[in-house]
Amino acid sequence: MNPVIRALTAALLGLAMLVTPTASQCPLCNFIIGEDPEEELEEMAAGGGIGAPYGADEWMTTQRTYPDKAVDLGQSRAKAIEQANVVRASGGFAAQAAWTSLGPTNVGGRVTDIVVDPVRSNTVYAGAASGGVWKSTNGGTSFSYSWNITLPQSVGALAISPAGVLYAGTGEGNPGGGSVSFPGNGIYRSSDGGVTWTLLGLTGTNRIGRIVIDPADANRIFVAAAGNLFVPGGARGLYRSTDAGATWQLVLAGANSTTGAIDLAISTTSVYVSMWDHVRTPGTRVYGGVGSGIYRSTDGGATWARLAGGLPASSSNLGRMGIAVSKSTPTRLYAIAANTSGNFLGMWTSTNSGTSWTALTNTGPVSSSQSTFGWWFGRIFVDPVSSSHLWVPGVPMVESTNSGSSWTSNSSSFHADQHAVGFDPLVANRVFIGNDGGIYRSTANGSLSGSWTKTTNLANMQFYTVAVSKQDISRISGGLQDNGSRRSWSNWGSYWGGDGLQNLIDPTNQNKVYACSQNGSCGRSTNGGTSMSNFGSTTSSRRAWLTPVTFDPTNPAIMYYGGERLNRSTNSAQTWAAISPDLSRGSSGSSTFNTISTIGVAPSNGAVIYVGTDDGRMWITRNTGGSWTEITAGLPTRFMTRVTVDPTDANLAYVTVSGYTAGDIAPHVFRTTNGGTSWQDISGNLPNAPVNDIVYNPQNRTVLFVATDVGVFTSSDTGVTWTTAGTGLPNVPVLDLDTTVSAGVTQLTAATYGLGMYRVAV
Secondary structure, eight states, X not given: OOHHHHHHHHHHHHHHHHHOTTOOOOTTHHHHHTTSOOGXXXXXXXXXXXXXXXXXXXXXXXXXXXXXXXXXXXXXXXXXXXXXXXXXXXXOSTTOOBOEEEEOSSSOOXXXXXXXXXXXXXXXXXXXSSSOEEEESSTTSOOEEOSOTTSOXXXXXXXXXXXXXXXXXXXXXXXXXXXXXXXXXOEEEESSTXXXXXXXXXXXXXXXXXXXXXXXXXXXXXXXXXXXXXXXXXXXXXXXXXXXXXXXXXXXXXXXXXXXXXXXXXXXXXXXXXXXXXXXXXXXXXXXXXXXXXXXXXXXXXXXXXOOTTSOOSOTTEEEEEEEEOSSSTTOEEEEEEETTSOEXXXXXXXSTTSSOEEOSOOHHHHHHHTTOGGGOOOOEEOTTOTTOEEEOSSSEEEESSTTSSOEEESSSSOSOXXXXXXXXXXXXXXXXXXXXXEEEEXXXXXXXXXXXXXXXXXXXBEEEEEEOXXXXXOEEEEEXXXXXXXXXXTTEEEEOSSOOOEEEOTTOTTOEEEEEGGGEEEEESSTTSSOEEOOOOOOSOOOSSOOEEEETTEEEEEEEESSSEEEESSTTSSOEEOSOOOSSOOOSOSSSSSEEEEEEOTTOTTOXXXXXXXXXXXXXXXXXXXXXXOOTTSOSSOEEEEEEOSSOTTOEEEEEOOOOSSSOOOOEEEESSTTSSOXXXXXXXXXXXXXXXXXXXXXXXXXXXXXTTEEEEESSTTSSOEESSBOOOSOOEEEEEEEEETTEEEEEEEEBSSOEEEEEO
């Protein structure tokens, strides 16, 4: 679908949700989005003010920071990873089993960069947005995980030397607007093809946009550090090493405290860097400024000059820029720019190494491809053997074979949202593309009109939720960022469009399944998802990005749906009735915030329901919504992520909250034994990170499991001490857990945000 049409459609759908408060459904979503949803459907509200979060990024960021808008997410996450590794190293229960990856391997998630090994034949490396580094040894047909499980899993940039030495920069430089991007802790090197990795420093850079190696001197490496997205200052700008990464020098600082480096290119005579002035808070983003622009050095990085000669002048409206040099004709350059809002600003070419520039005029396809998300892309790739052949990533990829005079666009051969192109130096005409759906290969020199083959094995998906059948644990479904709701029993095909969010499988009938897309647009099925029907209308004026839906454990035909009011169905989501007033702190002007974030029904008494909100309130009803009592006292004013009620005692419940604050210590898990009259902090030695879920071991209710942004932890003493659950799970965010008993063994399934599904016997 044309991106402009797509954006208009999204706006209309969003408007419909706003002007029709009783409509819980987006009946057109599945028809319009189909099985290839695009990121821009999430980002239509870009530019919303403080207190008006929107989309996945705002949902996830607000969850991790509310109400502290100024928290340093990068530093907080780095500390949490260190703490998680300490817990991991301390061991755990005597018989810890190993986690197993469940995939899926045929879907794929966001790929940020691709490099092809110049020494090892058929060897390709890919950086994943939140899933580490992946390696193929069969020319891109399949990939395997090639990263250290203890390291940050967000990879922003890759580079490889002529001798096959691989470099990885952690922290995704694409700053997000629709899906969250995570920070990193510096740059790593592997001299053995990704088997082992060594930290080279630049630990405070937070996010790395690009790495280039001088083709004439492999010891000279340049790193574009975008810096901390949320907090000005720190390590950002262009860094250079002349000793293969042993030491680093800042050779170009930004114009101000929010200016970092985002793109790099190198020729036989010059080095070029794109500087980008940008910052964001959970409610606003300023993706441009006077510090943005392209600079050139002709003395190996010692001195720099801002390029003009036709390029945009310094301006508060100048956003992300991309720069590329032709390898075959080093004097030929290309540049692209967006404005602060992400709108396409222009594209230019130079034939004299960047001294003067000519604006390309026939850029309609490029503009359409960038849409309003220029901050998400900002790259150009030039064919190594032809200076006139180039690709510009966007929602669809666009290609020119005549230096930008005309363009070809392709939105049907591969998934939307392009980020990377890799050229095979050992196999002529073999080109790879990386996007939000994985990696695709061309053997026709990357021609968009030619055929493309998708990799068959790349498990770097970002799952929000997981559901497992109680009758057959091989039947798994889950909601995927930018890839819909997927089901294992149909080769992980999409059965509900949009961004996949809440998924449920009826515990008494695995053919009754439920799936939601963004903002509570949900469907139900009685045949395992082969055909879907919309939920009946619910009553709410606000719905979160991830709208909670849950079963009554005593009767799964009874279901609950949370907007700012709690809705109840007694006929498997066919009809609904509101059973609460507004349980939030009231509207702050957003249609997706100040909502219910978690619902817990007591398994021993279905009339007892706990409800938590994203703005820090907890409630209980003991008469199925007839009356409500607030039980917030004793809990922090934070985003309530999950409430779980004891299987036999309706007064015993656990609440998890988001974990980052501006201080050093943040509470995570709370326990009540009196229905919320009082709460006990049982965080113990958990890492200081958001806790996203808490579940029981159904065979031993004294054993708890929690999902955090840095892995899964367990306690057998109700939270006095916590240990790592299982072994071998990478240090990846886990957003949802499921416990299912099969053949007398409890199976714990984790939905990770970056590495697909994992499972361990506990």
